[in-house]
Amino acid sequence: MANSTMVTEFLLMGFADKRQLRLLLSVLFLLMYLATLSGNLLIVSATTLDQSLHKPMYFFLRNLSILDMCYVSVTIPNACVNSLTDNRVISVTGCAAQIFLFIYCAFVELLFLTIMARDRYVAICQPLRYPVIMNHQFCVWTTLVSLLSGLIYAGVHTGNTFRLSFCQSNMVHQFFCDVPSLLSLSCSDTFNNFLLLIVSAILFGCGSFTFITVSYIYIFSTVLKFPTKERGKAFSTCVPHILVVSVFLSSSSCMYLRPSGASDILQGVILTVCYTIVPPFLNPIIYSLRNTQVKEAIRKIQFRFIPMSLRSKHL
Template identity: 45%
Template sequence: MAGENVSFVVEFILLGFYNLPNLQGVLFGVFLVIFMYILIGNGLIVVITRVDPALQTPMYFFLGNFSFLEICYTSAIVPRMLSDLWTQKRQISLLACAVQLCFFYILAALEFLLLGIMAYDRYVAICKPLYYPIIMNNKVCNMLILGSLILATPVMIGETYQIFTLPFCGSNELNHLFCDVTSLLKLACGDTSVNEFSLYIICVVLGFVPFLLILVSYIRIINTILKLPSVGRQKAFSTCSSHLIVVVLFYGSVIITYIQPKSVHSAEKDKMLSLLYTIVTPMFNPIIYTLRNKDVISSLKKIITKGLLSLRK
């Protein structure tokens, strides 16, 4: 390369919805409304699981943390996307791109781990109800959250550092809505095999292992529920059905997006699919947990009633 002119990338251009110039304003309005709904809906779940004494149980403790993660997860992506739609300035520095990717990585890993922990919580509650208060005490719940953070954070920081030590040369157009690892590796002009392998290992440890835990937990949960009388069966299933729906949405959207044959991959398709796990799943989380959970609905009614009474005074 000594005799060649090589220009190294110092910033990226996030192409986003560049191919829909007449819809930039409409897309900005739609995504802004969805983002505000995600913040308010998940924020309400965080609040009620903290202030309502009736919801001071491990299940709602994890639900509150999951809703908080959904807020952070979406906030790592959507504000930048809204800014690009509004200003039409799509440049992003290497540092800003690395920070966005790192936060996205960490929060996604935490969601995978937390979904596995929530499945284990439901397993203990339904299959070992007498031991539930002992096994899932406050100390254990806090340690599980802290342990997930300790596991995910250094691993994802290291992976991000490894990706951004690669030389990026030639084109600086990142054909995605945000700094996505698959799009970044396409622009790297060095050998990316080590990065791809380490990313594969991380996906197995932080994604597939929690999925196996969820699968085993629900096999045992279903086996236990089927042995219960019809009344107890319905009540037991209702306590874990919401979590199961969220698992299917989150894992389903990620699997559809990333585990595809290369022959059917396209940048435009990847962008549309990425909206599933960055916007659609966080948007449905409050709907699933409020419409299918009587305790949450009751708590929301109490908060709304108190708020209306305070306004009248």
């Protein structure tokens, strides 16, 4: 250790080795990023400006959309710029900040998805008690608890990672800084770090997934008693929620809990895209843009802000 050179900066791997493929993936991810921002911004605008959408369900949708914009902005813009300019350097401080923000957004996203499953369970299985259970105070407090607990969770993982010594290679085998990639670069004992990842995955990942699954088992058993028309509407709302949660949890679990020796870069990039880009990109489409009330609210907003001259030409 005394003769080792301590790492002062890291080099990110990027999307691909070949320039043409790197350029193609950068443009693709940049377009998905812009589409994600646009879709989520529409949801935030619609649920804020339209009084008819000031309900618990749309309160959580608005929170999820705001979080998704932050979540995808932590990694993708910087990764795209680095790939296009071939500048892969990131400072230790920048790496720590990226890890903290990424873990924070991912953890709060998981909590929001869990709360939304609870919201759907109460709305479908206990509709008469919905206004009492999902009241404004409950919505505000669960949001605040999620945001504050995310700070503690991200702080613990970030601090536990950067207390290690990095004196070997500084090449991060990922297009952004994440905990598993840094643990493989450390020359310290990382057993406690991997133990913390496993315990966290079991407590929060498996716990949230179990809660969501049980909620939807009750939801589906109730929906099967509905008339056929209402049954299809309920299934179209609930099934996509399960799919997004499954993709988010399964891909992140595979990435964070796979053995440290597993260094297939392409597999790592694919898994990372599944839990960094895909959920924020799909959430507006699944939760809101297929919703009749939200689509109507978006039309009202467009009608309100489109200039009169353009409306006249359109008419």
